[in-house]
Amino acid sequence: MYISQVFKVEHDWWRYIIGVMGAIVGVGVFSMPHLIALMTKVFDGTADQSKFEDINYLMTLFEPNLNLMFLLLPFVGGLICLLLLVKFLHKQSFKMLTTSRKKIDWKRFWFAFLFWGIISSGLILVDYFMKPEGYELNFNLGKFIVLCIIAVILVPLQTSFEEYLFRGYLMQGIGVLVKNRWFPLLLTSTVFGLLHIANPEIEKLGYILLVYYIGTGLFLGIMTLMDEGLELALGFHAANNLFTALLVTADWTAFQTHSIFKDISDPTEAGFIDVFAPVFILFPILLFIFAKRYKWSNWKEKLFGAVVEPPKEDYKVLGEDI
Incomplete structure (x- = not known):
């Protein structure tokens, strides 16, 4: 029902084109503070505009906490615009974008x-x-407190934007258009992974790391389809980025x-531990744990089955949740 419930709201294909474009506009608008700060440094001679294509160079231009805020703000803009468009363009509730349950299950999150x-x-x-020589203590109490404030507020918004866009908005929209589950799962996971191609980790570790990013998208997508909601994916993604940043x-790295x-340490290319172990060992184990806890069943139907429009008599029941 997570996908098929969208039949009850405005789901024309062109609305999703506008929705994605609107989210991109939100990202662009909230990128302006970073752009203004960069141009200020160019004008006062403290930055070389010809090096702006080098992500690692851009990372050195601002204090790390300020740089993190600049990095995360565009996702906040994207999330705000996406949720507004879902509400007013699609006439869809926040609850329906999040879950097929009667209410959002925050315990799952x-x-x-x-x-x-x-x-x-x-x-x-x-x-x-195990490898203490590969690390150094980087702790500074004052700067760490500021990092905690920025990260706790903005990182969950960043991860929520990605989940609501890919595992929510696009998964539902593409699903009702093509009327199956496997295609939106594969497409959103692939696009999600490829959008990380500009991350500095790719330059350092190689394109093989895209296997990890696409695999992560598949893991989160499978979790969403099997659980009929975004709550688990939202919680997992937020924890992954927040705890790593801290x-x-x-x-x-991007953060x-x-x-x-x-x-x-100076890794030259991603190896088994970096890429294949999480995707092919760790993620399946986690799916097994979640499946046991939440009693998932009917895997074939939920991952590969058709998306069928509910009978007309069900509209009133679903409409009460909209």
Whole structure:
């Protein structure tokens, strides 16, 4: 029902084109503070505009906390515009964009957030104790407190924008248009992964890292379709980015922060641990755990089945939730 419930609202194909374009406009508008700051540095001679294509160079122009805020603000703009368009262009409720349940299950969100937050933090700490020579202590209390404030407020908004756009808006919109589940799952996961191609990690580790990003998109998409809602994906994604931003940074990552640790190793290419282990070992284990906890069933139908418009008599029942 997570996809098929959208039959009850305005779901013409052209509305989704406008919706995506509107979200892009929101991203652009909220990118203006960063652009203005960059142009100011060009005019006062402290920045070389010819190097602006170098992401690593851009990262060095501002203090890390300010740079993180500039990096995250566009996602806030995209989220605001997307939610407004969903409400007024599609006449769709926030609840319907989030879940097929009668109300949003925030317990699911917090379970995924805490569960993955603990595991991901544990994995980072294990790696630190196993390879201490690859890290240095980066902790500065004052700067870390500021980082916490920025990250706790903006990182969940950044991850929520990505989830609501890909696993929510586009998954639902493409699903009702093509009337199946597998195509929007594969398409949104692929686009989600390819949009990370500009990340500095790709330059450092190679295009093989796209396997991880696309695999992560598939993992989050499968989670959404099997659970009939975004709550678990929202919690997982928020925890993944937030705990990483607070715990560890590196000179070659998108999030260069005043985190507790700094990775000073110099990987030349992504290996098994970086790419294939999460996608082909860890993510399937996590799906198994979530499936047991939330009693998922009928995998074939939920992942590959048709999206069927509900009978007319069901409209009134669904309409009460809109």
